[in-house]
Amino acid sequence: MLAIHKYVIVALLLYSCKCEVDDQYYPRYHLAPPSGWMNDPNGFCFFKGEYHLFYQYNPDSSQEPGIAHWGHAISKDLFTWEHLPIAMYPDQWYDKSGVFSGSAIVENDTMYLLYTGNLNHPDASLDHEQHQALAFSIDGESVSKYEENPVIDAPEYQPNIRDPKVWKNGDTFYMVLGNSFENETLGRALLYSSADLKSWDLVSILDKSNGSLGYMWECPDFFEIDGKFVLLFSPQGVKPQGDKYNNLYQTGYIVGNFDYDTYNFTPLTEFVELDHGHDFYATQTILDAFNRRLLVAWMDMWEQNYPERDDGWTGQMTIVRELSLSKDNHLIQKPVAEIILARGRLLYTARRTKGSKRIELTEKTGEIRIKSKASKDLNLFIESKNQSVKISYDHKQGLISLDRGGHDGLRRTGWKPIRKLKLKIYVDASSIEVFCGRGEVTFSSRFFPEDKVFVRLREDTEAEEMTVSSMRRTVEKPDSNN
Numbered sequence: 001m002l003a004i005h006k007y008v009i010v011a012l013l014l015y016s017c018k019c020e021v022d023d024q025y026y027p028r029y030h031l032a033p034p035s036g037w038m039n040d041p042n043g044f045c046f047f048k049g050e051y052h053l054f055y056q057y058n059p060d061s062s063q064e065p066g067i068a069h070w071g072h073a074i075s076k077d078l079f080t081w082e083h084l085p086i087a088m089y090p091d092q093w094y095d096k097s098g099v100f101s102g103s104a105i106v107e108n109d110t111m112y113l114l115y116t117g118n119l120n121h122p123d124a125s126l127d128h129e130q131h132q133a134l135a136f137s138i139d140g141e142s143v144s145k146y147e148e149n150p151v152i153d154a155p156e157y158q159p160n161i162r163d164p165k166v167w168k169n170g171d172t173f174y175m176v177l178g179n180s181f182e183n184e185t186l187g188r189a190l191l192y193s194s195a196d197l198k199s200w201d202l203v204s205i206l207d208k209s210n211g212s213l214g215y216m217w218e219c220p221d222f223f224e225i226d227g228k229f230v231l232l233f234s235p236q237g238v239k240p241q242g243d244k245y246n247n248l249y250q251t252g253y254i255v256g257n258f259d260y261d262t263y264n265f266t267p268l269t270e271f272v273e274l275d276h277g278h279d280f281y282a283t284q285t286i287l288d289a290f291n292r293r294l295l296v297a298w299m300d301m302w303e304q305n306y307p308e309r310d311d312g313w314t315g316q317m318t319i320v321r322e323l324s325l326s327k328d329n330h331l332i333q334k335p336v337a338e339i340i341l342a343r344g345r346l347l348y349t350a351r352r353t354k355g356s357k358r359i360e361l362t363e364k365t366g367e368i369r370i371k372s373k374a375s376k377d378l379n380l381f382i383e384s385k386n387q388s389v390k391i392s393y394d395h396k397q398g399l400i401s402l403d404r405g406g407h408d409g410l411r412r413t414g415w416k417p418i419r420k421l422k423l424k425i426y427v428d429a430s431s432i433e434v435f436c437g438r439g440e441v442t443f444s445s446r447f448f449p450e451d452k453v454f455v456r457l458r459e460d461t462e463a464e465e466m467t468v469s470s471m472r473r474t475v476e477k478p479d480s481n482n
């Protein structure tokens with residue numbers, strides 16, 4: 001008996017050692033791939049009582065994007081995610097070099113997916129082309145591609161025309177597509193319309209780069225919010241300008257008016273970056289069943305080579321955020337209300353927290369809420385053995401910054417708190433999201449803390465109120481090491 005037990009235990013240990021992924025950096029409450037590579041969120045929708053989030057996925061390697069598939073996860077609360085089988089494979093002539101990004105629309109109890117099929121021609125003068133395709137799912141799990149794909153060919157707009165975002169207004173469907181023109185030197189957003197999701201007509205060019213906004217606009221989105229219209233997109237090729245545009249690629253928006261009769265979009269603002277951290281790209285929004293405009297982004301950036309790659313997974317999504325528009329036409333981002341379900345144990349709470357107070361987070365997770373005087377500086381560290389992220393508010397200059405150290409560690413922007421200085425900071429095993437004030441400024445950045453993580457106020461600063469809670473593990477550990 002004893003011998004058998006020993007044998008079984010040894011076998012189990014060997015078995016678990018072989019499969020175990022070091023989950024040191026794997027998120028506890030953000031969606032990440034079960035293994036392999038994740039980038040853009042796709043097909044975000046609310047279908048038959050559940051949120052569905054698809055994503056650009058390479059199941060075969062965490063080292064490179066490979067040939068994109070659509071990964072798939074569902075959640076009832078936007079924090080507890082369950083992985084479903086791969087929804088779409090690159091298995092058709094028009095998508096064999098990648099089932100690229102796209103969106104979902106629910107109609108007649110069916111989930112329709114519109115996406116970009118990428119087709120490479122390594123030896124031709126046009127090295128790739130991109131066609132828009134339709135797919136659908138009735139059960140929310142198995143996806144069928146439409147037999148008469150592609151639904152948009154657009155030879156005159158090749159080779160970069162992608163990332164359809166679809167919505168409905170009245171009886172008509174609309175789609176915004178990212179495109180590159182003038183020999184791929186300028187980006188723009190094209191607007192299409194359709195009565196049936198299958199036959200599409202170009203109706204206008206919503207907006208375009210004049211040279212200052214890049215060579216390609218990826219992941220465009222267009223929606224009405226609080227009486228205005230927002231064109232949200234991820235331009236490539238915008239040059240750094242002081243504290244602005246310091247990531248490889250940007251995500252930002254233009255607020256304006258829009259007329260469904262003429263299809264004219266009239267901007268009221270300049271392009272504004274939506275987030276000020278290092279890792280925020282390829283946003284997608286939806287209007288959910290509760291009439292909330294929800295946003296999710298890929299919390300990563302191209303060409304970063306973060307250490308999680310060697311743990312068998314790459315990429316994660318941000319916390320889903322609810323959007324609103326301020327009177328002065330700025331998007332406000334708040335973590336969705338469901339976040340309270342992911343909040344764990346209370347670790348610390350006090351009025352008047354003096355500098356140098358150091359609080360240990362559990363499992364590298366935490367929600368840190370701080371209230372303080374807007375007329376005093378604040379300096380706070382999220383720190384571990386080998387990496388420290390510093391969050392600083394400079395009241396004289398009206399600046400808020402996040403510095404994760406190392407090369408290109410600093411990100412900052414102007415911010416004048418309304419009345420009190422208020423921060424909400426969400427720490428996960430390899431990420432940090434900072435919401436300032438009502439959510440008028442956010443920072444989303446990855447960091448890779450070794451071992452335990454602590455939060456500490458700098459000696460010379462103090463908080464009027466400070467509360468720290470752990471966050472619950474709402475996502476499963478990854479299951480295999482590539």
Ligand SMILES: *[C@@H]1O[C@H](CO)[C@@H](O)[C@H](O)[C@H]1NC(C)=O
Pocket residue numbers: 107108196197
């Ligand atoms: C939904 O059903 C209505 C009524 O049968 C039909 O007219 C419409 O075309 C359907 N929508 C789609 C996208 O197929």
Ligand SMILES: *[C@@H]1O[C@H](CO)[C@@H](O)[C@H](O)[C@H]1NC(C)=O
Pocket residue numbers: 182183
């Ligand atoms: C694009 O490039 C080709 C070849 O270099 C050139 O003939 C053509 O005029 C260019 N078109 C535009 C719109 O710049």
Ligand SMILES: *[C@@H]1O[C@H](CO)[C@@H](O)[C@H](O)[C@H]1NC(C)=O
Pocket residue numbers: 210211212270
């Ligand atoms: C492009 O437009 C922006 C404003 O949207 C303006 O600041 C900039 O000077 C323009 N650039 C060029 C090259 O015309």
Ligand SMILES: *[C@@H]1O[C@H](CO)[C@@H](O)[C@H](O)[C@H]1NC(C)=O
Pocket residue numbers: 307386387406448449450
């Ligand atoms: C901290 O250590 C981990 C594990 O050795 C490493 O992956 C990470 O890059 C380190 N971070 C810094 C800033 O050195």
